[in-house]
Amino acid sequence: MSSTFRTIFGAIMVPLFLFIALGIMFYMFKLLNVDVERILTIVIALSPIWLPYTLFYVTYNMWMWSVREKFKFENGRSTLRIKLPQEVLKSPEAMESILAQIFNPNGPDNLMQSYLDGKHPLVSSLEIASIGGEVRFYANVPTKKVKNALESQLYAQYPGIEVTEELIDYTAEVQWNPKKWDLLSFHIVKKSKSSEDDVLPIKTYIDFGLDRQPKEELKFEPMSPLIEHLGSAKPHERIWIQILMTPHAKKSFKTGSLSKVDTWESLAKKKIDSLMGRDKLGLGAEETESRPVLTMGERDTIAAIERNVSKYAYSVGIRAMYITEVGKFNADMIGPILRSFGQYDMLGRASLGPLWRTDFNYNFFQDFTGERKRRAKKNELEYYKARYYNIGDQKSKLDRERIMSIEEIATIYHIPGTSVITPSLSRVENTRREAPANLPIGNFR
Numbered sequence: 001m002s003s004t005f006r007t008i009f010g011a012i013m014v015p016l017f018l019f020i021a022l023g024i025m026f027y028m029f030k031l032l033n034v035d036v037e038r039i040l041t042i043v044i045a046l047s048p049i050w051l052p053y054t055l056f057y058v059t060y061n062m063w064m065w066s067v068r069e070k071f072k073f074e075n076g077r078s079t080l081r082i083k084l085p086q087e088v089l090k091s092p093e094a095m096e097s098i099l100a101q102i103f104n105p106n107g108p109d110n111l112m113q114s115y116l117d118g119k120h121p122l123v124s125s126l127e128i129a130s131i132g133g134e135v136r137f138y139a140n141v142p143t144k145k146v147k148n149a150l151e152s153q154l155y156a157q158y159p160g161i162e163v164t165e166e167l168i169d170y171t172a173e174v175q176w177n178p179k180k181w182d183l184l185s186f187h188i189v190k191k192s193k194s195s196e197d198d199v200l201p202i203k204t205y206i207d208f209g210l211d212r213q214p215k216e217e218l219k220f221e222p223m224s225p226l227i228e229h230l231g232s233a234k235p236h237e238r239i240w241i242q243i244l245m246t247p248h249a250k251k252s253f254k255t256g257s258l259s260k261v262d263t264w265e266s267l268a269k270k271k272i273d274s275l276m277g278r279d280k281l282g283l284g285a286e287e288t289e290s291r292p293v294l295t296m297g298e299r300d301t302i303a304a305i306e307r308n309v310s311k312y313a314y315s316v317g318i319r320a321m322y323i324t325e326v327g328k329f330n331a332d333m334i335g336p337i338l339r340s341f342g343q344y345d346m347l348g349r350a351s352l353g354p355l356w357r358t359d360f361n362y363n364f365f366q367d368f369t370g371e372r373k374r375r376a377k378k379n380e381l382e383y384y385k386a387r388y389y390n391i392g393d394q395k396s397k398l399d400r401e402r403i404m405s406i407e408e409i410a411t412i413y414h415i416p417g418t419s420v421i422t423p424s425l426s427r428v429e430n431t432r433r434e435a436p437a438n439l440p441i442g443n444f445r
Helices: 002-031 036-045 047-075 093-101 111-115 143-157 195-199 224-230 265-276 296-309 331-342 371-386 406-412
Strands: 077-083 124-131 134-142 162-165 181-190 237-247 313-325 352-356 402-405
Touching (some): 077 143, 093 406, 124 224, 195 402, 296 406
Antiparallel strands (some): 124 134, 237 313
């Protein structure tokens, strides 16, 4: 009912305010003895020039939103539950390979596909959920473009894994009801001063030494602190974490963008030039005696940047949500979630930090009645279910999506090895294998 009221109110008040504004403008012209008729004549005479441009900029965003929503609807969404195998002997590089295989920017071949069909990169979501302490792995992906590829790659990389499609999404259990549920939501983002800092990688599985395939008992599993904490949730608590990924690709008029935006390779070049002093001293790429001497840390950072941008990348938004019954909110459950992401920080490179979306610094002044907080909680819950990421602060854009390579994403989300023995982390009980090829066939008496 409230949404209907807002729609009717907006449909009435917008033309009304426009009519009042025009009335005030003409009244001021009259007081200043301005010849309004002559001005209107000139404006109308020039309308074939300015009117098409005005209508284009007014309607462009709405049109692109509508055709892209149509494209998303036609592709559908599927929620896949991933049941872990008994043995995982592979490093996170296996998940990196999967993310590379499902990378699908959906680049339009022509303007019709872009502006009529709405073809554009679709969002995939990697998720971990604790349902009363039971830790589950999920993936919510486009049905037509990604689902089959993701399933086949999971089976190929992790023998013994089991992937099933959920008929009802697990988030449907929690409906917005402030009398029953209380929640807190925050976003995990790369801390960066500018978009150039997106190319600085976090601490990845290569930095942890997992690419060298150590023995299972010697492996350091970066996901274990988070999984262990999720397993400690009480029956009345829910902890949801989602990693929303949109394939990172060039933007141009052909892809439905009014401005041209290159991929992050150009940002990497600027960052490397800054680290090497090329931008200040005007030095070229060749070695010279006047070039500043780089420290070992700076050399490692440049090598990590070049390795990072050489791989497929996604625009990533990470959302974490703690949900509990009203009156049973436990603030101590938040800290371990934040600290589990803190282990990916690397001094001199990049770090991950939270941005609160359902709380304010000064509640007494910013949200005296509490209505803004309730509205924010409702929106975050609906955004999580819709797998939608929005920028809360349009001015600073501190919580904008960050570009991350598949190496970084695979470090944060992968199928954990058997070194993680959390009791609430269920695995497939029996490993399914193919029947022997030499089994006898026929009827026997």
